[in-house]
Amino acid sequence: MAELTFYTNPRSRGRIARWMLEEAGVDYDTVVLDYASTMKQEPYLSVNPMAKVPAIVHRGKTVTECAAICAYCAEAFPAAGLGPRDDERADYYRWLFFAAGPIEAAVTNRSLGVVPSEAQQRMVGYGDYDRVVDVLEQAVGAHPFIAGDRFTAADVYVGSQVMFGQQFGSMPKRAAFEAYVARLTAREGFRRAAALDDAVIAAAA
Structure with missing residues (x-):
């Protein structure tokens, strides 16, 4: 066992x-x-x-x-x-929890048809869906992997959010997302x- x-x-x-x-x-x-x-x-x-x-x-x-x-x-x-090195630690935790918080909430709400008003955006942790997606696109396009040049555990979670978004249509098709997914799905693990x-x-x- x-x-x-x-x-x-x-x-x-x-x-x-x-x-x-x-x-x-x-x-x-x-x-x-x-x-x-x-x-x-x-x-x-x-x-x-x-x-x-x-x-x-x-x-x-x-x-x-x-x-x-x-x-x-x-x-x-x-x-x-798979854990972060010192130079990766900030991005590792930042994007891991960005995916678990703003991304998860924004994508779920949009899938359920929940669109916060401008006033309500101050209350929700993600603000608005479009901004979350734009920020995520910038993050995955900045380096080969989310914390830099090396695959880490943060890529498993962030990458899964992007993969699900592309698969189920809950995120727009963008070149940075597609390239990131291609790098991750090529991994033996x-x-x-x-x-x-x-x-x-x-x-x-």
């Missing part, structure tokens, strides 16, 4: 965490949960009472939320070299993770 257990569904944000685990090169056990049943029942509710995936349990400690899982794995498995999740989907069909 591995020291880390990964709880997921291949049609969820669990794909982000799977990618991170594959990049980290960690040995892990996988528990696939169903939205309608096992995700909302014990024993999983004791792992994550939010009844959402993904989650990991490593040496008896639970981590939920994809951005947190990415950051945790980078620190817990330093041999993979990404391909392994995608193949594992796609195999689970195919087996259940």
Whole structure:
């Protein structure tokens, strides 16, 4: 039995965490949960009472939320070299949490048809959708990877947001986004993770 257990569904944000685990090169056990049943029942509710995936349990400690899982794995498995160097640290944390906060909120609200008024933009953490997308475009176009010239755990999370946005049409097609996605999807870790999740989907069909 591995020291880390990964709880997921291949049609969820669990794909982000799977990618991170594959990049980290960690040995892990996988528990696939169903939205309608096992995700909302014990024993999983004791792992994550939010009844959402993904989650990991490593040496008896639970981590939920994809951005947190990415950051945790980078620190817990330093041999993979996915954490930030000193010169990368500011951009690493800035864009990791920008993706988990403003990007996630702006894209979700737009998908739900929620458009804050000018007055309401002062209340929401992202301001307005167009500005968030423009800032993200500048960030991914400034360097080959989000924190500089080297792939880090922040790219797993930021990159997944961009990939989902391009795949589902929740972000506009722009050259900087497409080039960034191409660099990320060429990685062996990404391909392994995608193949594992796609195999689970195919087996259940």
